[in-house]
Amino acid sequence: MQPFALLHRDGADHVEVLTGDVLTVRTLDEIPLVKDRPTLAVIPYRQIAERGFDCVDDGVPLECLLVDSRTTAPLADFPAGPLRLRPGGFDLSDEEYGEIVETVLRDEIGHGEGANFVIHRVYQATVDGDPVAAARAAFGRLLAAEQGTYWTFLVHTGSRTLVGATPERHVSVADGITMMNPISGTFRHGSGRLIDFLADPKEVEELYMVLDEELKMMATVAEHGGQVAGPYLKQMAHLTHTEYLLAGRGSLDVREVLRETMFAPTVTGSPIENACRVIARHERRGRRYYAGVLALLDHDDQGRQSLDAPILIRTAEITPDGTLRVPVGATLVRHSTAAGEVAETHTKAAGILAALGASGHAAAPVRPEAESPEIRAALAARNDHLARFWLDSREPGALTVPALAGRTALIVDGEDTFTAMLAHQLKALGLRVTVVPWQSAVARTPIEPDLVVVGPGPGDPDDLADPKMAAMRDLVADLLAARRPVLGVCLGHEILAVLLGLRMHRRDSPYQGLARDVEVFGRERRVGFYSSFAAVADADRIDSPCGPVEISRDPADGTVHALRGHGFAGVQFHPESVLSRDGVAILAELLPIVTAGAISPATNG
Template identity: 50%
Template sequence: MTTSARPADAAPHPLLDRVLASDGTLPFALLRRHGGAEVEVLTGEVVDVDLLGDVPLDGAPVLAVVPYRQARERGFTVRDDGAPLRCLVVRESERVPLSDAIAALPPEPVAAEPLGFDVPDEEYAGIVRRVIDDEIGRGAGANFVVMRSFEARTDAAPVPTLTSWFRALLTHEVGSYWTFAVHAPVAGAPMESLSLAGATPERHLTLHDGVARMNPISGTYRHPASGPTREGVLDFLADTKENEELFMVVDEEMKMMSALCPDGGRIVGPYLKQMARLSHTEYLLEGRTTLDPREALRLTMFAPTVTGSPMENACTVIARHETRPRGYYSGFLALFEPDDGAPSSAATGPAAYSLDAPILIRTAYLHDGGRVSVPAGATLVRHSVPEHEVAETRAKAAGVLASLGLVPRGAGPDTVVDLNAQPGVAEALTARNHQLAEFWVRPQEVAPSASGGALTSPSALAGALAGRDALVVDHEDQFTTMLAHQLRHLGMTVRVERWDAVDDVLAPDLLVLGPGPGDPRDQADPRIAAITRRAQERVSAGRPLLAVCLSHQVLAGLAGFPVRALLAPRQGVRLEADVLGTTAAVGYYNTFGARLTTVDATAADNPVARLALEPSADADGVLTALRGPGVASVQGHLESVLSADGLTVLDALTRHVLGVPAAAPASSARAH
């Protein structure tokens, strides 16, 4: 890459001037990152690739625009619109002071005719109701994001359109992680241009000096027209729905961090991100990794804040309920830059790269023929009110639409209140951490295990289980990566395998049948049939078995306990309940539950029923756990960030099924 230098007789910022004067054939990107004092101007060559692993990292910086359809790389269901994974291989760059850039850019957005949302309010509210009733209410997952798009049209050319949008967003939006404009035409194919501009609040993933960081943002305070207030933000911070929404996405992104980082990652925060028309709550997740940044991106497609959880089924739900393909909405920009400080890896080619990848939300797209679209989505959870979610999509789109002149900007409040400085806000944010497991909040260092592998922060619990191996079966919910991380912390050697790729369930010392979406009574579901078959095979052989959530429900059904849908789903709920004689604070993600009743052990002719498992239940009579010789199961997610007592309970259940003596009592279950 060459950096433009100013000749004595040249304009102050020659590369920016070339961009502004171009006829649309010059590829470019304009970036203001992290609220910085400069605008980066990038130009180069446009290359389309099929897979993230094909992004050309040969020593030059690369800006990739990654569409939602790349979720196919993980085997997920998408409506495939053919949107290309387009790369700008950077050959020239320039840094321009922010004030100079604003002065040079077109002063007003180009004229555009607003047309309204492609999915009307009433229709979108109906989609919300169906997702709550038919998906969350039937065990498909904890939360889902459904998109709709505001449409407009313009006769203006791409360069003045994008550069005027970029200036408007620089001027009128605050709190953005990136503000950007990208124009990526294909040489000789002007109708295949990719043109977009936005002000996204959310980092997806960064990698620098071996440190991976993710930044889940969820929960939305819609500022009133008169401006945000201390009372309004405190009400927002106290709202149960907004609280649970954030914890769900933190759990989902911690699954990804556990796949990326040997230390599993840790949680920092929470913080309040204030923007022009909205404020959000957020956490920062960080850990160390040596993965190629392209592989790290593949493993984290896509953020649960714009898809839902569990991730694989969220993609299926999106395909069922959205009216059109997503294009680039919920994808990401990914800037790969040569980084001499990054850990070397053979997979990175001749140069190691750092990565900065923001999520593509709060973004306007200029399509062929002058069509403009601004997509937005709302996170739907069990507490969602359809009319509120309609309003949320309007509010999320409004910041971009107002900046672009597509809806009235309004006069705005006379003064802007700094919400983070208001009395009580810091305390309300800190109070959220009282619900979190200390295990995921404190740093975890990596040390060698007895088997020679990596063991994270080995505690007093680790010795008794060292040298044992475990197979964790993934039933389409990556909570299994967090379970595996905790079992490694306890000293075990662990591998995770997808349910349809498991060959031998008898060989490992411990089989963990993991969680997943769905109805545990549905034996026509091949996952449920597999759980049933493997549980019986393992019990018949007298081999240690632990079952979690969905698998616990299947095991309970085999033991003769009736399994029914709960009156209200417990998705992202933290409860303190009896777990086999101990009151434990654990996070729950279940729509179904086994009921505590008198069981006739002879009623079912299977090896699980003949064990006469010992149950425990919560105050509503829903089973929290089962225990018998070499067998245990638990309804809650011991690995969840909500499970303050999760590691202690996991250790106790694992020792029980393996026949290892119980650990000495600790002064506090939360101390481990």
């Protein structure tokens, strides 16, 4: 059978029918991008290695359908039919999956390795009859029964068949605008009240964290970062999710956009690089196409590149021998429980199988709760304490601080691309910014910026056996010795605090994706934390090897929120996070003093 794809995109009254030849390529750069001939790429999770990130390499290929025929057909041409399966089950038992959840919560989130991680399991069964015919019947059922999908699709490459209804755009490029669509939080219709789901702290924080993570990606691929719209409800036939929409103008090759956004935090975690390490450590098997993307690469009428790439979730993979795989994942955050995440994977798998019409998984449709004024108010209230920097449009130069205009800043990335968001904030304040990885010997280069920002990253700041921690500590020590202005953010702040003589401790409960109102140099500020460690001080001022230091600390336990001295400062929180309502204001007040090297510890800001 000739390779083909059936695509129904959100709001369309027809199905796109694509046929052509299939080409297997090694890298995203090799995906053909030819005018007048679209390419549909089926991108597996293993391509994350192109970013230098860890993964279990299962050898699953990156296949490209080179489209030579593109037609449309009415929805009625694809009648619904059941997907008949022999009894199956999960590749990991509930007990095995629950043990992995508990281990990740304790050893990864609890030890500062990240804010959230997605761990998957796979429901496996066998299809009765011809696999492609079964997939076509399931595709028709998805068209008829599902709602709220971004793409409903069937892709047959000859060696595999994928059929699904994904709710989530990963990234798109059209008319020079790049868009992303973080979706998180899962409410099963009929399981309770939607208003209670919207008030659940776990669900709220989970969406904020993936919003932050996709803003990091947008900060890399869009010229001025991403502007946030939402939140909205994404209502499907059996589930409702919450979502934001991000948009920004960009000019990168669409294959580069795909590379820089591999892969969505909603199916990996954050920070993304360490999330990939955690996934490889604990899953210990390949993900095949789960968490990857379908990507339709094309050109518009003006010859500009275009891209439409949904995430490969809510998807069944069927091999020629009839083996069916339905991978599902749960997002683990500090509020998670093993029982809750096990239940979520069952809910997701049952929802997919019911939507596909798998026998034994039929489910009566439940009418979603209407968007009442109460629901709309609950959604709008989620933005009350978020950073307007990412939600509002503004004129160029509106935030420029005269004392910073034209000065240079070098940001050292500790393996957390929050640094890309931080760069946009510093540029908005008037600085000229360069971002480099921690591996660069920054202090020993001839570059002498007006400010060095030692940025965030995962890990234990006291673990000097970790090459990153040892190198970043040496860097900060060199900067202090040379009296070069330095700002530490999160991990950078922790390293700075240790060198100034403060002790570190691991928090009893991780501050991962947590917004708090805290005092920062005499003023109450709303800021977002992503940390499992904190410095502790017994007084508001100390004498250090670098002179007197003023400290803003929690009166209850002495944990340090911020510190400053002559030519240096540190903040435990993330001023760049969407959770930090007052982040830009803090930077605007702090940085002119740091770069002037004229802080007076006796003076409150």
